[in-house]
Amino acid sequence: MxxxxxxxxxxxxxxxxxxxxxxxxxxxxxxxxxxxxxKTLFIIKDSxxxxxxxxxxxxxxxxxxxxxxxxxxxxxxxxxxxxxxxxxxxxxxxxxxxxxxxxxxxxQQFESTFFSLLEQHNNILEKITNNNNKIIKNKKFNNLKLSIEDESIKEIYNNYLEHEELYSLNQSHIENSNRYIRNNIRQNPELRRYFIILFQILKFISISLSTDRQAITTSFSSNNEQSREILSSLYIDPKEKIYSNILRSLIPNEILKILALNCLTLDNSTDIQNLKTFFNFQGLLNRYNFLEHLQLIFSNDVCPIKNHHEFICLFLLKTIGIDDLQGSFSNNYTPEEITDLFMNSQKNFISILNDKISKLTVNIKNYNMLSSNEQARETETILKKFSNMLSILKSIEN
Incomplete structure (x- = not known):
């Protein structure tokens, strides 16, 4: 008992x-x-x-x-x-x-699966960050030489800024931005694999821990603006935020920049093939304020020529726009702040190019005086490229 x-x-x-x-x-x-x-007890016989x-x-x-x-x-x-x-x-x-x-x-079941996925995520991330490629640790990005033949300058020109005619209209800026993201991010197999595992982990967190699992699960059956809004706006269980923060804490700032570019809303009206906007990925990034700690500070003492990936990142964010990813930045950045950062870096870039063009012009005169025709022709070719870059930068509408 x-x-x-x-x-x-x-x-x-x-x-x-x-x-x-x-x-x-x-x-x-x-x-x-x-x-x-x-005065008596039961002795009476009378019934x-x-x-x-x-x-x-x-x-x-x-x-x-x-x-x-x-x-x-x-x-x-x-x-x-x-x-x-x-x-x-x-x-x-x-x-x-x-x-x-x-x-x-x-x-316990969730954590077992989560940390198993997290281990795979870390392995893929380690391969990306340790691989000597153009994305993170390319020596070009860390080259401190101010040589005219600097490979970084060539890469800016050849990979992004060579098509001057594309910059006559803002629509052309968007088209070239879409092309850049497709060629340098979407078609990179390591990045594509990494973003797939990252998306699956965030999706797993939202489905497993959400208080409105049915709505979350249903939203993943489509990939459009409506599903993005559902994922962005539904109530977030505190446990979701805990595990998404754990995941985010493992991602370096450079990868967060590429993630932001990968998830921008691309213009499907252009003639560029294989373009797709990841609306559900956008919704998950907004849901967990995944980019709220992204650093896009562009200091005036940073040379855009040697660090052009920073400049290009700002240009892409400004040109394509972060309106559909605004929730992911939380209060960290607004479209206006992105524009201001780009304008400052653009002015710095133009100033450096003007200085280099002036020096090249002087060098050409000296080579002509010394009758060094071959060096003069090579320098004139470089000067033409720099002049084209300068005109392109000045043509970009802020």
Whole structure:
């Protein structure tokens, strides 16, 4: 027997004994009155007298005993109600405990899968960050030489700024931005693999921990603006934020920049093939404010020629726009702030190019004076490229 029920059981026994004793006392009192009044006990053989005695005892004790029985019945009903309430509470506690155990079990299952996916994520990320390619650790990005033949300058020109005619209209800026993202991000197999695993982890977090799992799951059945808005706006369980923050803490700032570019809303009206906007990915980034710690600070003492990936990143974010990713930045950046950052870097870039063009012009004059025609022609070719770059930068509408 449960220890909590022992006092209740004792209380019930006490009441039953009290009722029995009270009934016995009532009987003795009635019998005492009879003896006191008639001065005799059961020695009368007259049946009529016995009948009168029975009527007396019955008429006196029956109401008392009935009253005591009613009290006992009411008490029994009360006790049964209490027992039923206790049973309901026990069942409720048992259900709550079972629910907590189920939650713990589900969370353990989730964490097992989450950290398994996280391990795969880290392995892929390590390969990307350790690979000597154009994305993160290319020596071109870290080259401190100010050589005219600097490979970084060539890469800016050849990979992005060589098509001067594309910059006559803002629509051309967008088209070239789309092309750049396709060629340098979307078609990179390592990045594509990384973004797939990153998306799957965020999707797994949202489906497993969301309080509105049905709506979340349904939204992933399509990839459009509506599904993005659903993912962005539905209530976020605090546990979702915890695990998404764990994931984000492992991603370096350079990868976050590429992630932002990968998830921009691209213009599908251009003639560039294989373009697709990842609306659901945008929704997940917005949902978890995934880019709120992204750093896009472009210092004036940073040379855009040697660090052109920073300049291009700002240009792409400004040109294509971050309106559909605004939630992912939280209060970190607004479109206006992105534009201001780009304008500052653009002015810095133009200033450096003007300085280099002036030096190249002087060098050409010196080569001509020295009759060094070959060096003069090479320098003129470089000067033409720099002049084209300068005109392109100046043509970009802010």
């Amino acid at each position: 449960d220890k909590e029920n022992i006092p209740q059981e004792n209380k019930r026994n006490y009441l039953l004994w009290a009722l029995a004793i009270f009934a016995l006392i009532a009987f003795l009192i009635v019998l005492g009155f009879y003896i006191f009044h008639f 009529a007298t016995w009948g009168t005695f029975g009527d007396y005892v019955g008429g006196t004790l029956n109401p008392i005993i009935s009253f005591l029985a009613l009290i006992g019945l009411l008490y029994t009903i009360h006790q049964q109600a209490q027992e039923m309430e206790a049973t309901r509470n026990e069942l409720k506690q048992s259900a709550e405990q079972q629910s907590r155990q189920s939650e713990i079990f589900n969370l």
